[in-house]
Amino acid sequence: MSYSFEKLPQLVDKREGMRERGEYIDYGVASKKVRVWHHSLTEKYLGGSDAEAFAAYHVNTNGWPGIGYQFVIEPKNLVKGPDGKMRARIVWCHNPGVKSYHVGNSNKMSLGICVAGDYRKDKLDEATLLSISELHAVLVKDGIGDTDKSHNEMPGYSWKDCCVFDYEEAIKFKPVTKDKKPEQLPGKYTVQEGDTFWSIAGNDGAQGVTVNDLIAANPNVNPRKLKVGQVINFGKAQNAYTKKPGQPKNPQASYKYPLPSDVLKQGSKGIGVKQLQNALNAVYFKCGTADGFFGPKVRDALRRFQMVYLPYEVDGVYGPNTRRKLQAVLKSKAG
Numbered sequence: 001m002s003y004s005f006e007k008l009p010q011l012v013d014k015r016e017g018m019r020e021r022g023e024y025i026d027y028g029v030a031s032k033k034v035r036v037w038h039h040s041l042t043e044k045y046l047g048g049s050d051a052e053a054f055a056a057y058h059v060n061t062n063g064w065p066g067i068g069y070q071f072v073i074e075p076k077n078l079v080k081g082p083d084g085k086m087r088a089r090i091v092w093c094h095n096p097g098v099k100s101y102h103v104g105n106s107n108k109m110s111l112g113i114c115v116a117g118d119y120r121k122d123k124l125d126e127a128t129l130l131s132i133s134e135l136h137a138v139l140v141k142d143g144i145g146d147t148d149k150s151h152n153e154m155p156g157y158s159w160k161d162c163c164v165f166d167y168e169e170a171i172k173f174k175p176v177t178k179d180k181k182p183e184q185l186p187g188k189y190t191v192q193e194g195d196t197f198w199s200i201a202g203n204d205g206a207q208g209v210t211v212n213d214l215i216a217a218n219p220n221v222n223p224r225k226l227k228v229g230q231v232i233n234f235g236k237a238q239n240a241y242t243k244k245p246g247q248p249k250n251p252q253a254s255y256k257y258p259l260p261s262d263v264l265k266q267g268s269k270g271i272g273v274k275q276l277q278n279a280l281n282a283v284y285f286k287c288g289t290a291d292g293f294f295g296p297k298v299r300d301a302l303r304r305f306q307m308v309y310l311p312y313e314v315d316g317v318y319g320p321n322t323r324r325k326l327q328a329v330l331k332s333k334a335g
C-alpha cells in the first residue's frame with residue numbers, strides 16, 4: 001500500500017539508515033488519532049538542525065530505539081518542486097503507525113511531526129510553510145490522525161515550549177500564486193497575461209473608458225502587441241476620446257473629412273488616399289502626413305482601425321464596409 005504523502009516532491013525516505021539501536025512497535029495507522037506538531041529548539045540553520053542530528057541525540061543521549069518523530073521538516077534543506085517553488089525537505093523517519101517517543105503517555109495515538117528550528121527566535125519561511133501545509137493536506141487525505149495539536153496541548157505537557165509556532169495558521173498556508181495582480185499605479189494600468197485593450201476597457205466600463213479612449217491616450221502602444229508588465233495610460237484615457245457630457249456633437253466632422261468611394265490599398269495614390277489619411281488621423285489612427293500615397297503606415301493604421309471596428313475584416317484594404325464604419329466614427333467623434 002502506498003500513501004499520498006509519498007508523492008510529495010520534497011519527501012525523502014530515511015526509514016532505513018538513520019541512527020537507531022532497536023525497533024519501535026508498529027500498531028498500524030488506525031492507532032493514530034492526533035498529529036502532534038513540534039519544533040526542535042535548535043536554530044534552523046545550525047548544523048544540528050536536521051533529522052540525522054535528532055536521531056543521533058534521541059539514540060545516543062536519550063537511549064531511545066530511534067528518532068522520536070515520524071516526519072522532520074528541514075528548513076535548511078530546500079527542494080525545488082515541479083512548479084518551481086522551493087520547499088523545505090521532509091524526512092520520512094518511521095511508518096505512520098509506529099509508536100515512537102515524542103509525547104510520553106500519548107505516543108501510541110500520536111503522530112510526531114517536528115519542524116526543525118527554534119521558533120522562539122526563528123520565523124517560518126515560505127518554503128517551510130509550504131511543506132507544513134502540503135504534508136498536513138496529504139496526511140488528512142491518507143486518513144492519518146483525526147486532529148492536530150501542538151506538543152503542549154497534549155495531556156501533561158502544558159509546561160512545554162513546543163511547538164511555539166502557530167501550527168493552525170501554518171497548516172492552512174497557501175503560497176502566493178503567480179497570477180496575483182500587480183500593484184496598479186494611479187492613472188496607469190499594468191498589462192497582465194491575456195489582456196487586450198478590449199478587456200482592459202471592459203474592466204472599467206462603469207467609468208466609461210472605451211477602447212477608443214485607450215487608443216487615443218496611448219498613441220505609442222500597439223493594441224495588437226501588448227506586453228505583460230507594460231504600463232499604459234488609463235486614468236487619463238477617460239474622455240481622451242469619448243465626448244465629455246454636455247459637449248455638443250460635431251455634425252461637421254463627417255463633412256470635414258469626406259471619404260472616397262473607391263477601393264484603396266497599398267500602392268494606391270491620389271486625392272482619395274489623402275482623404276483617407278486625413279480621416280484616419282482625425283480618429284486617432286495615426287498614419288503620418290496626408291501625402292496621398294497609400295504606404296505601409298496607412299495600411300497599418302487602417303488595420304488597427306479594422307481591428308477595433310471590423311474585427312472580422314482586418315485586411316488593411318479600404319472598401320465599402322471600412323468606409324461606412326469610418327464615416328460613423330467620424331460622426332460620433334468630438335472635435
Ligand SMILES: [Zn+2]
Pocket residue numbers: 037038039151162163
Ligand atoms: Zn515537542
